Amino acid sequence: MVSSPARANALLSVQGLVKRFPGVTALGGVDFDVRAGEVHCLLGQNGAGKSTLIKVLSGAHRPDEGEIRWRGEVVEFGNPTAAMRSGVAAIYQELDLVAGLSVADNVFLGHELSTAGFSRRAEARRRTRALLDRLGHRDISPDRDVGRLSVAHQQVVSMARALSLDGQLLIMDEPSAVLDPDEVRVLFGVIRELTAQGVAVIYISHRLAEIREIGDRVTVLKDGRTVATGLPAREVKTSELISLMTGRVLDNVYPQRASLDPAAPEVLVVRGLADGDRFAGVDLTVRAGEVVGLAGLVGSGRSEILETVYGARKAAEGTVEVDGRRLRRGSVGAAVRAGMGLCPEERKSQGLLLDQAVYRNITVSSMSSFAKFGFLDDRAERVRSSQLTEALDVRPAGVDRLVRGLSGGNQQKVVLARWLLRECRVLLLDEPTRGVDVGARSEIYELVRQLADSGVAVVVVSSDVEEVLGLADRVLVVREGRVVHDGPADEIDESRVLDLVMEGQPA
Amino acid sequence: MSEDTAVPTQQRTPVAKESGISALLGSAAGRNTGLVVALVLLCIGGVVTAGDRFADIDNVLTILRLAAVIGVVSIGMTFVITGGGIDLSVGAIVALSSVWATTLATQGIANDTHWIVMVFTALLVGGACGLVNGALIAYGRVVAFIATLASLAAARGLAEIISNRKTQIVNVPGFAAFFDASVLGIPVLVVIFALVAVGGWVLLNRTTFGRRTFAVGGNPEAARLAGIDVRRHTVMLYSLLGLCCGLAAVMLIARTTTGSATHGGLYELDAIAAVVIGGTLLSGGRGTIAGTVFGVLIFTTLSNVFTLNNLSISAQAVAKGAIIVVAVLLQQRLARRSGA
Amino acid sequence: MSEDTAVPTQQRTPVAKESGISALLGSAAGRNTGLVVALVLLCIGGVVTAGDRFADIDNVLTILRLAAVIGVVSIGMTFVITGGGIDLSVGAIVALSSVWATTLATQGIANDTHWIVMVFTALLVGGACGLVNGALIAYGRVVAFIATLASLAAARGLAEIISNRKTQIVNVPGFAAFFDASVLGIPVLVVIFALVAVGGWVLLNRTTFGRRTFAVGGNPEAARLAGIDVRRHTVMLYSLLGLCCGLAAVMLIARTTTGSATHGGLYELDAIAAVVIGGTLLSGGRGTIAGTVFGVLIFTTLSNVFTLNNLSISAQAVAKGAIIVVAVLLQQRLARRSGA
Amino acid sequence: GNTPEPQGGGNQSGGVKVANDEPGKKVVIGFSAPAADHGWMAAITDAAKKEAGKYSDVELRVVEGTNDPNLQISQVETFINDKVDAIVLLPFDGAALTPVALKAMKAGITVINVDRQFDSPFAARSTVLGDNYGMGVSAGTYVCERLKDKPGSVVAEIAGIDSLPLTQDRSKGFAQALAGCGLKVGNRVAAEFTVESGERAAANLLQAAPKIDALWNHDDDQGVGVTAAIKNSGRSEFFMVGGAGSANVMREIKADNGPHKATVIYPSTQGADGIRLARLAVQNKSLGDLVEVEIPRQVQLYAPVVTKDNVDRYLPTAFES
């Protein structure tokens, strides 16, 4: 490949990068370059190789082939420290923080502030405070145990950590996936500040709107290869991006709502659910075929409401009924037997058996339907699972793969497949499209709609207000553990929801 | 590492795995190449240094008989460790079961009715101990290490109190006769071990119980949210191990014709070592019965080869340490090469 | 579970943690309420049943002296377990160090020069053993349980070979005199234990090394991505524990005036039990030195109270089991209530 | 001029029974004992090896010492498979090893039982026994002699591994002998035959008993630790009686510079006696000083008290712990 003059000026340029894992080529030849002071966006479907690319660039993986130039010099980042020394800082997709250590400790892990080996704790705390303030989070204490923060706050800590490295190149792998709109705004402010100082940013997101807002140039990956690079982020057409990414044309993202039968039976009835001061007085009724969306700020308690309905947390008060039968409090088993299913918020720690095969992850909740006298029919499990993974387009295919090796979005599809297999009466989805690409996203919407049409009652929690409005028949807005609005989705718009969500919040 | 280089989008034909004995043997040998190689090397060592005395059928049966008791415990331990637990009290449970099953009272009833009473007593005591362990861990939320350490102390103390620290001799006709017999030339104890191993393999790999064990050990929170009653399952795992300990106690009673509070000394370390060397993850979520069986056989063959060779006792200990490390390294290198 | 209930957007007053001794004591007592209560209950039990004989200052010093040796090992073990590892070979390393430091040759050199030679020998041997363990685990990628089990066998075997299974008596003037002395009425051994505990606390909680230990144990992948050399750190942790074992060997030599291959029997279980009961997570990532010290004190006080009361060993064992469980349950309930 | 103790060292008796020591038919002897986890047990194996080394017609096979009856059984099974001529067996638990010993006898192998007795008379051709009960009695009698004028004296006892029958026998003998002079054991703790455990047990015991008149320690090996603990505590108001009879303690008794004033012998040469008996039995020889043409069924060794007066007689055969 000829190195153009532009290449030579680039802060970072990458040529012919190849990375193979056992059984799969994650990167099959990637070329692109990043200039100082720009926001370079990476786009691609789930499993396209974005995160792998990031890990190679930050020294976490060694490439099998190809060349990385840093300020024109060929470099080899043998380990993360080498990359950090050169000025590359990364926020990984799978949050890599150490639960049990404080926020400040996590921010400075690996580059601790110390004198003769002794930690300068006050200094670390002070600087962490400053970084968090800069990210608009006065509410996170540097002394807090990171493991006790919500995912969103953990994401903020990761960003603080990356900022603390004072890098020349900041890589962010889906930082916005767990943030609410307000927080994304703050994040973008910080990014603009940085680029103004000449720092380059590589930004990964599945939300095209964000790319348009913050990005300068776009590189599209497909199946581990660069299919387009250097596209102007603001001008390029959405349809073009989508077809570059997926190889097909998508138009209407949200499926058509069928008109709801007013006589449909109430499948899920929740009355007066409360859990200490976390949330209280939650009433929720979902009819067969209805999709109910829960909107709210991160940390407003939506996940907890869902988990309590499901019995994963024990309610202090209130009742949950499925098809008119009251469920035992705090028993997941009872909920599952009654036909409930939950796609949890944190797929890695709550949803998946990472070191087990895809098919085992899918059948784990419906084992008995594959068993005679407790003996499992392995073959039937595999056949049914492959049908589902094909339908959901999980890549790479093959139900004997370990889930750990799948990309984030594909892992999410595996969790969904679990409950599709079980044919639930009630499906609770907590951030079902987090980290899922546009193509798959519309497939998931389609699926949810189909499920609802087949008579399933669906509850969706999402931080993406547009998604809630597009998908749900009815919208509930949750604020500080209370339901502050309950009404049909077509009678409310995005700005009204945001108003409700933010009401009483300091701006 | 030689990897296959399929592009992700390319449709991969799902590897069809046949079930049945051939698969069992094939996959067991495949995944445990390193262990098989280690065992074969050990056997070659045995033949070279002790010749016919090692390769003799009687000697092989001696090795297997020795392996049988700790083998049964190790199979139970495989379940507990795969399920994310650990049990330090196995030796003490064996002791307590052996003592309880051989008290004068129990033997009296057995004499009046049938020797099977002793077997049931041992199984009952073992199972009950396991139940207590499991309940403490699952419902009392005491760390497994500490809970079973406490059981270790308590069960051995209880065994000493019951037996009054005397060795209790078995005088029940039929009992010894049954267990000392052979089936087609294979001692009953070895047959029991084989049955437990095969049963354990089926249970772990072919049933919902086994599948849940992997899930509970791999990610208990995910298992819980998937609708598995993790606590009940944990109790069942420890109870199963308790039953195995009870069975091991019966076998030990048969072998020694005694019940004693000193039986089963340090079985916890032996069993855990066999399980872990066999490739079961100490952190849970991955376990193999075949590996455990190989692990037990490696340890017993090792001490048999030492016995045959008249080595100095201290040198044996040093050699044992070295051989363990070599076996593990071998297993790892070969497992990595085969891409597993 | 009552969790803290602040709404996230609400400004949370950061818990101001003062540094210094008061914080050390305060937080140690706070996080270990259950252990403190258990220890206090035990002491009350001691006073009630044995009266002045228990509350006597000499008896307290006896307890502390007994706690000193295993205490030093347990502090080192706290680091290894917090860092996500385990070491079964500590007892064997203590034995090997004690033997090596008291061979005729070493004692000869010590007599010609200074008794400190023996101390350095023990530290060197212990450190070297730890280094080997660490290297096997970090670079050889042998599971810690198996690697240190192998070291256990090898180190004890080596100790027997070197000592020819004889007890080696120390005849170096000055050595015993130094370690038998008291500082302000406190025996030197107890002073050493206290210094190691304070040093360990500082190292774990106030230094980069300590922070990294938590990270390596809590999430090794995150630690790696943060640029920490996880393998080198692991080697350092085991070497540190090895050094502690060497120091414990010196203390044991001083206490018994001998070096012997039988020293340190079952220290691995005692040390791990003390660490885990103290609240250090067996899976790594969380560890407390203060808890370990309480754990050690609980176990030593327990056996002291038993002895003062002339209890039978079997009854002791049963009671010990029960008390361990109660202590842990207590610690858990109280920790949960205090919202920690 | 025969020595009073049959175990009294090979060289002394060897000089007398020339006919018995003459090389005969080759004898393969298997030897198995519990783990050498304390000095006395290590000395047993060492003495047996040394004894076997003296005979050109003896081939000794020593296996790893173990405290697991299951493993010890399989070691004996290996000997049976190997068709050795004789087995000298110091079982971890006599009763537990009985069935396999019977099996060996049935296979025509001469089994010599050492120290811990089988529960069937058919399981061994001959048995060499220490006298655990007698040890306790000897120690108790000695204590009585010294304290007979001081009623109400405090007697303390540090036992060995408490779950072993031999420990219980020793304690029983001691208690009964004391009862004879109206004394009883005031404080008792158990150690584990190791130096370290002796130190630990003694440290606690010394706290438990503020005043002691006599202390019996079952085992001289753990006694090293006990002595260290006594030294640490600075106590000297009592005298101490040892057990087993190590060279260390005998030297201390001779020098009269420590708490030990006596020790009761529990011969560590029993294994060596077993080797000798096994060889004689296989070669169809008899015990020289007996009229019988066969070796006896049972030899029980005496447990004498060693004091400053007679220590010189016992020191040469004492074991170095």
Ligand SMILES: Nc1ncnc2c1ncn2[C@@H]1O[C@H](COP(=O)(O)OP(=O)(O)OP(=O)(O)O)[C@@H](O)[C@H]1O
């Ligand atoms: N450690 C690994 N072992 C095996 N395969 C892996 C590993 N990491 C990634 N892969 C594979 O490499 C490919 C690229 O994955 P990657 O995580 O880079 O995708 P991605 O573009 O970040 O997707 P997503 O948008 O879902 O995060 C996938 O096919 C994945 O299965």
Ligand SMILES: Nc1ncnc2c1ncn2[C@@H]1O[C@H](COP(=O)(O)OP(=O)(O)OP(=O)(O)O)[C@@H](O)[C@H]1O
């Ligand atoms: N186990 C826990 N311990 C302490 N605090 C917790 C715990 N779980 C949740 N929280 C806190 O409770 C708040 C509500 O969390 P929850 O996850 O229910 O909110 P949410 O509306 O679902 O937000 P998100 O979009 O992050 O899922 C969070 O701020 C979090 O910090």
Ligand SMILES: [Mg+2]
């Ligand atoms: Mg990704």
Ligand SMILES: [Mg+2]
């Ligand atoms: Mg949530």
